[in-house]
Amino acid sequence: MLVRDMPRSAIVTDSVFLKHQPGPYHPESPQRLKTLLDLAGEVAGSGAGYDLLPLRAAVQEELELCHGTGYIDLVRSTSEHNQFALDGDTITCRDSFGVALMAVGGFLQVLDAVAASDYANGFTMVRPPGHHALRDRAMGFCLFNTVAIGARYLQKAHDARRVAIVDWDVHHGNGSQDAFYDDPSVLFLSTHQYPYYPGTGAADEVGSGKGEGYTVNVPLPAGCGDAEYLAVFREVVVPAIERYEPDWLLVSAGFDSHRDDPLAAMAVTEQGFGVMADALLELARKHAGGRIAFLLEGGYDLSALRNSVATVLDRMRSEEAALLDADGRRIAPRIREVLQIHEKYW
Ligand SMILES: [Zn+2]
Known part of the structure; x- marks a missing residue:
């Protein structure tokens, strides 16, 4: 059921994101964004309720919400080099710093638009990605931690009290976890292939100090598909949120x-992402x-x-959530382990 009177959905993307060039054989290629630019153009012109928002660059003060000034200076200095390796697989070109500012600023534009109730929800399609970036270190194709900056920005600019970050990327979002590890004002939940890059994300990484219990990791064996992911959402992610x-x-x-996907060994389909998105959209309606x-x-x-992005975009315009009906028997012991670890916090 499409909801005709619901506010429109915001999309941020732009051809500027093609300018970050990590090298000709790098998997995090500009082609990824070319594909999504085409998709965004189609859906924005479809009359189905999507608008493309204008971009802006993040400013220094926003980067400093999650990164040290020395590190920001280092990333800025990469614009003086045709190519610079911030780590083994995080390579920049002269445009990368500027593009990364747009990636962060683009996400903040969407947050502002949703906070003002101008839009029902939003999808930010930018690169480079962000969830591996630590306070003072680039890693895993990521320069600045866009989602972590977004959470801090919501607290600062929009008086958010409790922000939940759900990370369904196949890799553990170590940078995001690190940013809020001792902070109960942000709940971080991650599903990821494990053991795998970057090596963190064990079930017993639960946060520390006041943040203990507010980091929820669900490490999964290779080969998990829709059934396993939906079971994890039903048993762990949804109840925690x-x-x-x-x-x-x-x-x-x-x-x-x-x-x-060529980089990992999971088996989620686009329909699976759609049902996960549905579950989160439903939670947002209920609590947020x-x-x-x-x-x-x-x-x-x-x-x-x-x-997959097209499926999530489609679900953003619906108010009818699909059921999290899945047979997760294969990973039931792992789900039990995670629930037992977190029992004392809930
Ligand atoms: Zn990943």
Whole structure:
């Protein structure tokens, strides 16, 4: 059922994101965004309720919400080099710093638009991705941690009290986890292939100090598909968010857990991403006044990426959530382990 009187959905993307060139053989290629630019143009012209928002660059003060000034200076200095390796697989060109500012600023534009109730929800399709970036260190194709900056920005600019970040990228969002590890004002939940890059994300990483219990990791064995992911959402992700009652939901939407993705070994389909999106949209309606923003992280098979993003965009315009009906028997012991670890906090 399409809801005709619901506010429109915001999309941020732009050809500027093609300018970040990590090298000709790098999987995080400009082609990823070319594919999504085409998709965004189609859906914005479809009359189905999507608008493309204008971009802006993030300013220094916004980057400093999650990064040190020395590190920001280092990334800025990469614009003096044709090519610069911030780490083994995080390569920049002269335009990368400027593009990364637009990626962060674009996400903040969507957050502002949803906060003002001008839009029902939003999807930010930008690159480079962000969830591996630490306070003072680039890693895993990521320069600045866009989703983490977004959560801090909501607290600062929009008085958010409890922000939930759900990270369904196939890799553990170590940078996002790190940013809020001792902070109960942001609940971080991640599903990821494990053990796998970047090595973090064990079930017993639960936060520390006041943040203990507010980091929820669901490490999954290779080969998990829709049934397993939906079971994890039904048994762990949805109940945790229900208890937390966030006033905002942010989604680190990586599509490298798709069955066709060349970088990892999961088996999620575009329909699976659609049902996960549905579950989060429903939670946002229930607890957060509908406030939810999806942010692109990974996803390296071009047609899987396009089809998965298209499915999520479609679900953003619906108020009818699909059921989380899944047989997760294969990973029931892992789900039990995660629930037992978190029992004392809930
Ligand atoms: Zn990833």
